[in-house]
Amino acid sequence: MPKSEPKSRYQADPIIDIFLDDLWSSRGLSDNTLAAYRTDLRHFDRYVQQANDTLTQASQQLIRDYLDTRFEKGFARTSSARLMSSLRRFYQFLLLKKQIQVDPIAQVKSPKLARKLPDSLSEQDVDSLLNEPNVEDPIECRDRAMLELLYATGLRVTELVSLTMEQLSLRQGLVRVVGKGGKERLVPLGELAVNEVEHYLQGARAELLNGKTSDVLFPSKRAQMMTRQTFWHRIKLYALRAGIATHISPHTLRHAFATHLLNHGADLRVVQLLLGHSDLSTTQIYTHVATARLNQLHSEHHPRG
Template sequence: MTEFNPIKPTEAYLSDPLIDIFLDELWSNRGLSKNTLSAYRTDICHFERWALGAGFSLVDVTQTLIREYLDTRFTQGFARTSSARLVSSLRRFYGFLLVHKRIDIDPIAQIKSPKLARKLPDSLSEADVDNLLNEPNLDSPIECRDKAMLELLYATGLRVTELVSLTMEQLSLRQGLVRVVGKGDKERLVPLGELAVAEVEHYLVAARGELLKQKMSDVLFPSNRGKMMTRQTFWHRIKLYALRAGINTDLSPHTLRHAFATHLLNHGADLRVVQLLLGHSDLSTTQIYTHVAKARLSQLHSEHHPRG
């Protein structure tokens, strides 16, 4: 086992400049979000601090050292999902170093990512969605905005980050479409539906101007200070309405996105259509929803079939 002398939080630590070069290339070539780049930085820097304590720089790391680090995380009770993300971050980082000839051997090439249980996403019943969407008070400018956001979110399956960053020019109410810039700066057109169009139209007339307080902004759903809302703020708004509506499901920021996909499949939508609407580059990412739909079909069969 490699001798390890951990760097204490109070000790000076400057990350290797190679990490910044790597992240700059990801940003310019891949168009990854700030959250994704931050996750890469966190993973690699945590590993670097550990490696430095063992007497290794990032370019000197061996396969054995990485395995020891993963073993240490396991004994410390880190979740498999966290370690899987770490392996993915290191795999991409060391692939970058290999391509740019900063290392001769990829130390993580032979290391497999921890196996993860296939977890079905939490969703809401159609009745719960109705209750949630009917909870905001339209007499309040903030809740009128939230109502429009919730309707749009459920109608389109957008990611919360995509929703809060929407601008006026991305929306076409006449055509009933929203142009979404998703992961990797990929654009997709998503239909809104009549109810979402009506709610957004009402919000634009009744509430947006009051929220902006005569400020000029292209943000479709500004905060009470007239600026772009954070995804965390909207997440707290969702939890508020769920509490008021008496919804006990364990919600996540993507709950309405999951409900959008699940309910479409339950009503007969094609999986590839759902894939395009969600903006998934790989169909396998969308296929997890088929398990949800199949479970619902099985339940309906047992409840209604005479021999179920």
């Protein structure tokens, strides 16, 4: 009986890695972002190869067929929207490198997504959350300083836990933040945050280090950089203790920072700079939150509201 031929194993088109190498060198994207691009492009590449085609020869109709297949399989719209973003960037790269003459995805529309407003906290909830840690305990003293700094600056949690001593200037009341893509920005701390961080540095940090050395501003008990997941759990603990019912996410205080600034009249472009958003449209979602709050205040307090 003749042996059946083994199924051919999938081999990714080398142009995917060429594209990813270019992204890494020119854009400085994170490993997670590059991994997401790789996953999206390889899944599409498999489909293209099964259709006996190549990425550089793929047609607009083939891309539409692939999206229809994903829809039939029940993929979320957010997943397909991310895929479309990956494909658009990929084919713009091929067009720039003259690997293709026409961009096959230019006329393909991305799936419409419902605009989800970020979870936020009221100013009263923020006060309750920030006052919850016991500053007599070294760990909670550290957490209190972290929460104050987070709310004062709107940092991403990853940016916060990775801060080093040299990035902080209490005398100037500034923190130098290294954000996405390695971009740096200076963010003011505010008096309350400066006081809390100063109090933490006077005693609690040395107790946490316990004789060890570290340049991490907010080290763990093992004198290492805390993970964002650990800090998220710490936030949820304090929210529970403070009786806060609002859903807490790693970005909750960042959202509160932006919303409260806008509620108090801050310019949208200033908030954009403070948050480290490269595109103003990313910041504009907060205007919806702020407008909703202002409408509520108007209806409650205006004599003809």
